[in-house]
Amino acid sequence: MNESLVKFGTLFFSKPATAIAGQVDSLFTFILWVSVILFLLVFGAAALFVFKYRSKGTNEIPKQQWIHDNRFELLWTIVPFILVMIVFVWGFKDFFLLRVSPSYSYEISVTGKKWFWVFDYSDTGKTVMNDLVVPVNQPIKLIMASEDVLHSFYIPNMRIKRDVIPNRYTTLTFTADRVGEFSIFCTEYCGDGHSAMLANLKVLSTEDFEEWKQTGGASDDMPLADLGKKLYADKMCNTCHSLDGSPMSGPSWKGLYNTNRELSDGSVVLADENYLRESIVDPKAKIAAGYPPVMPAYAGLLSDREIKALIEYIKEIK
Ligand code: HEC
Ligand SMILES: [Cu+2]
Structure with a gap:
């Protein structure tokens, strides 16, 4: 603390x-x-x-000033x-x-x-x-x-x-x-x-x-999805991604996994593990439609295990 x-x-x-x-x-x-x-x-x-020296009610003019x-x-x-x-x-x-x-x-x-x-x-x-x-x-x-x-x-x-x-x-x-x-x-x-x-x-x-x-890093023995939940807060994903469907700076993670995602260039991709991984490591590679490309790249900031943990956690949020 x-x-x-x-x-x-x-x-x-x-x-x-x-x-x-x-x-x-x-x-x-x-x-x-x-x-x-x-x-x-x-x-x-x-x-x-x-x-x-307040006014005494008379209109005196001083003869001499200091x-x-x-x-x-x-x-x-x-x-x-x-x-x-x-x-x-x-x-x-x-x-x-x-x-x-x-x-x-x-x-x-x-x-x-x-x-x-x-x-x-x-x-x-x-x-x-x-x-x-x-x-x-x-x-x-x-x-x-x-x-x-x-x-x-x-x-x-x-x-x-x-x-x-x-x-x-x-x-x-x-x-x-x-x-x-x-x-x-x-x-x-x-x-x-x-x-x-x-x-x-x-x-x-x-x-x-x-x-x-x-x-x-600690938490080497935590189950992946639990670790993902912890990382969601620790790595500040929660400042931009909600879990309940409400849009924040970024799209909500609710029901994200395995759905078709529309990208800003009009194409559509399936949000499978590889898409999720790429979105975390190199978010500017594919931009979700309707959102500005403001997500910071997490390449080098998360270990492979941590990326896997986040993906497992996203999969759980239906
Ligand atoms: C500064 C705000 C911000 C932070 C922090 C952030 N993101 Fe994002 N994220 C976005 C935005 C905006 C998009 C949509 C634009 C894009 O695809 O780059 C996005 C897109 C995504 C997508 C693709 C979602 C989709 O609907 O296609 C995934 C997966 C993702 N982020 C995971 C994460 C993870 C995991 C973290 C934490 C380790 C994180 N983000 C932290 C803003 C953020
Ligand atoms: Cu700041």
């Missing part, structure tokens, strides 16, 4: 899971209180003067300057810590697509969906890109967030300082399934992480 963002931490912040988070929060708190104090001073003075005072000019130039410089230096220092990843960082590639995240571990060739697993106390560098629209990668407990863009890499860096499970959000509105574009961050001890890297 992911650590709750509201149960732990303060009114403004989830409980930090990285050392920099505390510094980010202190700067926020500093700016907040400076703003509150300045607000009270400025509006307090304004309210006081409005009251004190139009300039160097002491006041200096006060309201120097004090804001000092405050702004404090925020600048403090923020710049933290910005570096948040943006520059040490050369010994562990690199993970992140791909955002409608509507899930894919994490590639280049040193092991491992690819996982929606579960980012990292070792504790080790700087991590995320190299991110999108395959379709703009997404944004956000881990509240780490205080890091950055846009994920097609045709360009952006990076994020963090060092988790405690083990646990945390939430990852997409914070750029990216279409129908945006609110379901959730992922988990699992921070493991170094030994557990090494062990995790060696293991294959």
Whole structure:
């Protein structure tokens, strides 16, 4: 279970899971209180003067007005300057810590697509969906890109967030300082399934992480159709395909198997195992009539067993 963002931490912040988070929060708190104090001073003075110098009902015209005072000019130039410089230096220092990843960082590639995240571990060739697993106390560098629209990668407990863009890499860096499970959000509105574009961050001890890297996928002994049902949710098929016949971004799976499917080019194919397999691995090969070709290709993201499991599950939905 992911650590709750509201149960732990303060009114403004989830409980930090990285050392920099505390510094980010202190700067926020500093700016907040400076703003509150300045607000009270400025509006307090304004309210006081409005009251004190309110019209007394006579049409007096002042004989003399106080139009300039160097002491006041200096006060309201120097004090804001000092405050702004404090925020600048403090923020710049933290910005570096948040943006520059040490050369010994562990690199993970992140791909955002409608509507899930894919994490590639280049040193092991491992690819996982929606579960980012990292070792504790080790700087991590995320190299991110999108395959379709703009997404944004956000881990509240780490205080890091950055846009994920097609045709360009952006990076994020963090060092988790405690083990646990945390939430990852997409914070750029990216279409129908945006609110379901959730992922988990699992921070493991170094030994557990090494062990995790060696293991294959779990659920090797699950019956195929059960595994398919689980994958339907885990692999985000459920954001686009319903089971009850209602159309979503994609066609419903109800009664799909072994029926004739009309394609966008007017031809008709039988939805047998091979059609289903091709639709999952390379969805753009044959487009179902009436639907836009928005399904992401799952080639490389699902093992052969997982593809078989999904097909078995689709067959069950009559
Ligand atoms: C972003 C939305 C989206 C996601 C996520 C998605 N699909 Fe699709 N899928 C579509 C759309 C749209 C079509 C119809 C257009 C086409 O054929 O490419 C489709 C078509 C299909 C078809 C052919 C259906 C038919 O009626 O001919 C199958 C099978 C399929 N998807 C399986 C899956 C599986 C399995 C997953 C999860 C591993 C999945 N889809 C995830 C949008 C999605
Ligand atoms: Cu998104």
